[in-house]
Amino acid sequence: xxxxxxxxxxxxxxxxxxxxxxxxxxxxxxxxxxxxxxxxxxxxxxxxxxxxxxxxxxxxxxxxxxxxxxxxxxxxxxxxxxxxxxxxxxxxxxxxxxxxxxxxxxxxxxxxxxxxxxxxxxxxxxxxxxxxxxxxxxxxxxxxxxxxxxxxxxxxxxxxxxxxxxxxxxxxxxxxxxxxxxxxxxxxxxxxxxxxxxxxxxxxxxxxxxxxxxxxxxxxxxxxxxxxxxxxxxxxxxxxxxxxxxxxxxxxxxxxxxxxxxxxxxxxxxxxxxxxxxxxxxxxxxxxxxxxxxxxxxxxxxxxxxxxxxxxxxxxxxxxxxxxxxxxxxxxxxxxxxxxxxxxxxxxxxxxxxxxxxxxxxxxxxxxxxxxxxxxxxxxxxxxxxxxxxxxxxxxxxxxxxxxxxxxxxxxxxxxxxxxxxxxxxxxxxxxxxxxxxxxxxxxxxxxxxxxxxxxxxxxxxxxxxxxxxxxxxxxxxxxxxxxxxxxxxxxxxxxxxxxxxxxxxxxxxxxxxxxxxxxxxxxxxxxxxxxxxxxxxxxxxxxxxxxxxxxxxxxxxxxxxxxxxxxxxxxxxx
Amino acid sequence: xxxxxxxxxxxxxxxxxxxxxxxxxxxxxxxxxxxxxxxxxxxxxxxxxxxxxxxxxxxxxxxxxxxxxxxxxxxxxxxxxxxxxxxxxxxxxxxxxxxxxxxxxxxxxxxxxxxxxxxxxxxxxxxxxxxxxxxxxxxxxxxxxxxxxxxxxxxxxxxxxxx
Numbered sequence: 001x002x003x004x005x006x007x008x009x010x011x012x013x014x015x016x017x018x019x020x021x022x023x024x025x026x027x028x029x030x031x032x033x034x035x036x037x038x039x040x041x042x043x044x045x046x047x048x049x050x051x052x053x054x055x056x057x058x059x060x061x062x063x064x065x066x067x068x069x070x071x072x073x074x075x076x077x078x079x080x081x082x083x084x085x086x087x088x089x090x091x092x093x094x095x096x097x098x099x100x101x102x103x104x105x106x107x108x109x110x111x112x113x114x115x116x117x118x119x120x121x122x123x124x125x126x127x128x129x130x131x132x133x134x135x136x137x138x139x140x141x142x143x144x145x146x147x148x149x150x151x152x153x154x155x156x157x158x159x160x161x162x163x164x165x166x167x168x169x170x171x172x173x174x175x176x177x178x179x180x181x182x183x184x185x186x187x188x189x190x191x192x193x194x195x196x197x198x199x200x201x202x203x204x205x206x207x208x209x210x211x212x213x214x215x216x217x218x219x220x221x222x223x224x225x226x227x228x229x230x231x232x233x234x235x236x237x238x239x240x241x242x243x244x245x246x247x248x249x250x251x252x253x254x255x256x257x258x259x260x261x262x263x264x265x266x267x268x269x270x271x272x273x274x275x276x277x278x279x280x281x282x283x284x285x286x287x288x289x290x291x292x293x294x295x296x297x298x299x300x301x302x303x304x305x306x307x308x309x310x311x312x313x314x315x316x317x318x319x320x321x322x323x324x325x326x327x328x329x330x331x332x333x334x335x336x337x338x339x340x341x342x343x344x345x346x347x348x349x350x351x352x353x354x355x356x357x358x359x360x361x362x363x364x365x366x367x368x369x370x371x372x373x374x375x376x377x378x379x380x381x382x383x384x385x386x387x388x389x390x391x392x393x394x395x396x397x398x399x400x401x402x403x404x405x406x407x408x409x410x411x412x413x414x415x416x417x418x419x420x421x422x423x424x425x426x427x428x429x430x431x432x433x434x435x436x437x438x439x440x441x442x443x444x445x446x447x448x449x450x451x452x453x454x455x456x457x458x459x460x461x462x463x464x465x466x467x468x469x470x471x472x473x474x475x476x477x478x479x480x481x482x483x484x485x486x487x488x489x490x491x492x493x494x495x496x497x498x499x500x501x502x503x504x505x506x507x508x509x510x511x512x513x514x515x516x517x518x519x520x521x522x523x524x525x526x527x528x529x530x531x532x533x534x535x536x537x538x539x540x541x542x543x544x545x546x547x548x549x550x551x552x553x554x555x556x557x558x559x560x561x562x563x564x565x566x567x568x569x570x571x572x573x574x575x
Numbered sequence: 576x577x578x579x580x581x582x583x584x585x586x587x588x589x590x591x592x593x594x595x596x597x598x599x600x601x602x603x604x605x606x607x608x609x610x611x612x613x614x615x616x617x618x619x620x621x622x623x624x625x626x627x628x629x630x631x632x633x634x635x636x637x638x639x640x641x642x643x644x645x646x647x648x649x650x651x652x653x654x655x656x657x658x659x660x661x662x663x664x665x666x667x668x669x670x671x672x673x674x675x676x677x678x679x680x681x682x683x684x685x686x687x688x689x690x691x692x693x694x695x696x697x698x699x700x701x702x703x704x705x706x707x708x709x710x711x712x713x714x715x716x717x718x719x720x721x722x723x724x725x726x727x728x729x730x731x732x733x734x735x736x737x738x
Contacts, residue, residue: 131643
């Protein structure tokens with residue numbers, strides 16, 4: 001336990017607690033209610049503060065840091081607009097279960113409820129989009145509350161925790177004590193899975209004729225990649241990952257049959273539809289994954305491993321639920337499989353793989369490689385090749401996000417950083433800042449669209465201040481591509497407000513912030529431009545790829561359709 | 576189906592809004608909700624009446640358990656239990672009806688706790704059905720005010736729900 005002999009001010013307690021918690025970076029923006037804290041930050045070197053240009057950027061940057069490291073991201077913003085600007089980033093982290101601790105300044109306790117200057121009910125506003133939140137009314141509660149906030153954010157199913165600190169609490173003094181651990185009678189996350197349930201699941205898994213492993217972000221959050229790889233290789237079964245789960249199993253492995261869901265591969269979706277045993281691991285049966293629930297996995301016995309009991313049977317009734325930390329459960333499961341006398345049915349499995357290979361033969365991700373107009377898929381493939389599949393890729397939301405997920409084969413967890421649940425445009429650039437700070441020697445590519453990028457474009461200034469040599473690839477089709485795609489398919493090509501008129505000159509924009517911009521207009525120039533960007537390893541380089549405006553993301557399971565009812569492309573409709 | 580959920584929760588400001596917020600955010604029903612501190616002032620006990628299919632009530636229970644302030648959730652319908660509700664009802668009572676209302680109150684084992692020339696206030700406890708039945712015996716025009724606490728529930732037997 002860390003303790004002071006003397007009374008110190010709340011603002012100093014705050015900084016000491018972050019230090020004791022091992023926090024490297026705080027992403028924030030000052031304001032009236034947090035000035036005591038900023039003064040305390042000024043007087044120390046243990047915790048590095050990164051000044052963003054908008055509070056949304058702070059939350060996304062902390063989020064990118066958390067996703068790429070597994071450590072909690074920390075944010076500090078002022079009261080009122082500081083807090084409300086942070087809400088989008090808090091909700092983004094909440095939907096993807098990312099551990100964040102967000103400190104919001106608050107007006108002095110005596111003023112709370114008086115509609116004071118820069119006052120909002122931050123606890124009320126954030127309550128539906130946090131794992132938990134706290135208002136600290138007494139300086140003597142500050143340290144223990146910070147401890148609890150980190151504990152809650154990082155354990156069980158992780159998530160964002162908001163701590164609202166009134167200004168007078170940061171001025172008041174008390175003895176500082178920071179406990180090593182904290183116990184809460186009302187919060188005890190489950191770790192071990194029920195052994196009877198795991199054994200029951202193992203029997204069903206080993207008896208499967210057409211098995212399918214479907215894994216999500218929970219495997220990444222639970223650091224269970226190694227156990228998942230062991231399980232999958234031992235069984236020889238096909239595996240698919242959700243958008244949030246990419247990288248948990250190597251994307252280049254032969255047992256990996258691609259992402260599933262709305263823009264998943266033909267083979268992954270067909271295998272979901274036809275399988276007789278589905279093992280869902282750290283995945284939550286999101287509507288973008290399942291399609292029409294009535295048509296979801298009609299022949300399957302469903303096993304579901306999840307740390308959050310409320311995820312089980314929420315959307316899809318589960319036959320064998322296992323509540324527990326994915327890593328622990330998979331360890332037990334692997335042991336029981338090894339100890340079992342039963343082995344997977346080799347004959348049935350061979351037939352199943354033959355069927356899957358037939359589906360793979362359709363080559364659902366095919367696109368026109370001879371096009372002289374730049375195809376967005378080609379850009380992602382080239383980024384993949386030239387970064388040798390080892391880069392951290394952040395993305396925004398829309399077509400470019402789907403192409404990045406389809407064409408960049410992630411072999412490692414925590415390298416694919418995107419807002420899957422909330423679908424927050426503007427996430428990619430600030431998230432990339434957090435990733436780059438955490439991994440200064442690695443290549444960090446932000447794959448974005450010209451519409452998404454401008455939603456947090458101000459962070460180019462933060463990148464300049466801290467010298468963050470991120471590479472940005474805009475797949476610039478002069479449309480909000482995914483909106484345009486839906487309007488083409490479902491609204492008779494009425495492109496209502498999806499055309500980006502009056503776009504900036506992105507090259508000059510990058511230059512005005514002190515960075516380098518390169519416009520690329522021909523397929524033949526794509527490779528050279530990426531190489532050039534990678535060679536400038538101390539510069540942020542923005543690559544503005546002028547891509548085919550009409551390209552759509554395929555395959556596609558339209559909302560309300562089943563996995564077996566995919567569009568492949570306009571030329572290649574399936575029966 | 577109707578379920579009575581008993582919750583123990585930290586007696587913290589905002590705990591109630593976490594529960595009510597959960598119900599509105601996820602579209603669950605609340606029929607009634609009562610909450611007060613227990614013998615341990617750090618713990619509040621809430622009785623919440625809700626309705627839905629078994630799957631929905633299972634989700635409600637899981638989501639309540641997930642709230643960080645909630646210590647325990649028990650579905651009283653899983654065991655034999657007692658439920659009671661307190662009603663205070665102000666009734667216009669003049670002339671002949673004064674005697675009739677008093678008789679009805681006796682039959683329902685209520686008590687008249689305030690009297691004026693023209694009105695009674697009646698205190699009555701029981702399960703919801705009994706209180707409904709009493710209201711139905713009255714002429715609607717005579718009912719001036721109805722205040723009901725919502726259901727409180729407890730399981731029979733010596734087993735207790737403890738923090």
